[in-house]
Amino acid sequence: MKIYKGKKVLITGGLGFIGSNLARTLVGFGAQVTLVDSLIPQYGGNPFNIADIRNQVSVNVCDVRDSFALAYLLQDQDYLFNLAGQTSHLDSMVDPQTDLEINAAAQLSILEACRKVNPGLKIVFASTRQLYGKPDYLPVDEKHPIRPVDVNGINKLAGEWYHLLYNNVYGIQACALRLTNTYGPGMRVKDARQTFLGIWVRLLIEGNPIKVFGDGLQLRDFNYVDDCVSALLLAGASEHANGKVYNLGSKEVIGLKDLAQMIIELGYGGVYELLPFPPERKAIDIGDYYSDYSLIIAELGWQPTIGLREGLANTMAYYAEHHRHYWDANP
Template identity: 30%
Template sequence: MSTKSQSQGRLVLVTGGAGFIGSHLVDSLVGAGLRVRTIDNFATGRREGVNSAAEVVEADIRDASSIADAFEGVDTVFHVAAQPRIPLSIAKPVETHMTNVVGTLNVLIAARDHKVRRVVYSGSSSVYGEQATIPLVETMTPNPLNPYALQKYVSEQYARMFHRLFAMQTITLRYFGVYGPRMAQEGSYVLAIAAFLKARRESRPLEIYGDGEQTRDFTHVSDVVSANMLAMDCEIADGRAINVGRGENVSLNRIAAMIGGPIVHHEGRAGDMRDTLADRTQAEVVLGWRPRVSIEEGIAELLKQSM
């Protein structure tokens, strides 16, 4: 949509709208003049973090009956809700499966039953696992290394299947290392950038698992949001998966150096990918998307906010 006037009256639904990515997406959708409804069970998201212009439905995607009515009159669903983080999925595979797979299936069924035009699914680059070469391209055979990665892959396959079986417009955006304001700062399963910032704030050593030379393609949340906005009305929504990553990778050691402070190394953790790097060709062709925020700019912004 090119103008707010074109958006008036159009209702969109964001699952997990109180969470990190979801709350930023809700803000952007509201800013575009759309009517926004969000579903969240507030297990991790904060009610006060949801834009006041959005309608809030407190419900759990694991319970199909609790979410069904929220899909009434909806044009586009952005399915962002998930139980993220690899270590949590290894420790609690059944719990995370219920949210990440059963929850996704419930969302797709509700969207089908209410004749929702399009579902944009928040996927994950973790589905690639270890590959012989990088950058990671959508044509590669997925090789999930942990329950979370497998759950995200199963869910994007469900999204593709719903397109094939029911002619529902679906598209998966495979996110690469999303970071930025509002990302989780507490708990055992936070992103490395968040953990480093918290350690520096508390004058503790920055903890790195492994040698620190493993690389990640970190993508700023504002760029992820812009990809979602473009996915809402792009011409192709045939169930395909599209990488949403900056297309540059950086080692954890370099990230730690940007944040500053002493570093302590621990033994590497099972189930982690060694390197991630997105080929963003499809995102540029299908979505017309290009990232704008460099890792240096993103880290500088977070340091300014957190110190």
């Protein structure tokens, strides 16, 4: 990771969950970090996420849809970690145009700006496992058919492929990581727009039951945010990653009912309840999912290191202390 010392790094979505944790690590490596975030309330940006490093980074409040601002900010950067996005699957079905603008059209504008003002930088794009849709087989590897079940998955796929196209045609170094369920301090917990685990954390701290939809047997894998950050940095540092797509994942696979029980057992009290799927969620549910991430192990040497119970304990402790910065509550 010494490669980042003294380098100029731009992070879109920089006040969000993963972006802020990435920024903190890069500051520790001696990078010159600029954060871009729209701070639109429906999305994940939160100034408190960088409270401890605020004087060590530059912050520019702008929307990734502002192509002129992004073109200016991209000049002279060595790396772009392109993390900004609309993450809610339900919102993408209710307001597909906005999802298209942020997750596809804005990505194309960013890449065009790179081509014109800074074709030599390296880009790491945060993609999603959601684009696979309902798995034909498990674990899901990168050769699995791509069959998104919602507008968000289609637009994220377009954003991913724009990056690979510009790598292949214009020589702009770019790669993509298909993230699975990332969690940890800094994630949006006000609601379920970013991850269902977020609203679970809030419900527990407020003393309310966790809502588990369906029979609770759906299998998932999870990555603690520190492991996700490590994967992003390894991809950014590796020329071998250019033009590639990598799954992230975990060897720990767990059913949602067992996950709810695990988080309840951490000592914050609470219970979970099984509820029928709301129709709008059932329509886009993918059933079981967990990743085959052997490709990134073999090519970049990445391995998740934070166990699920440890990561959940860290997450609950963080929000128990700092919840007032993430939602209005008086537990």
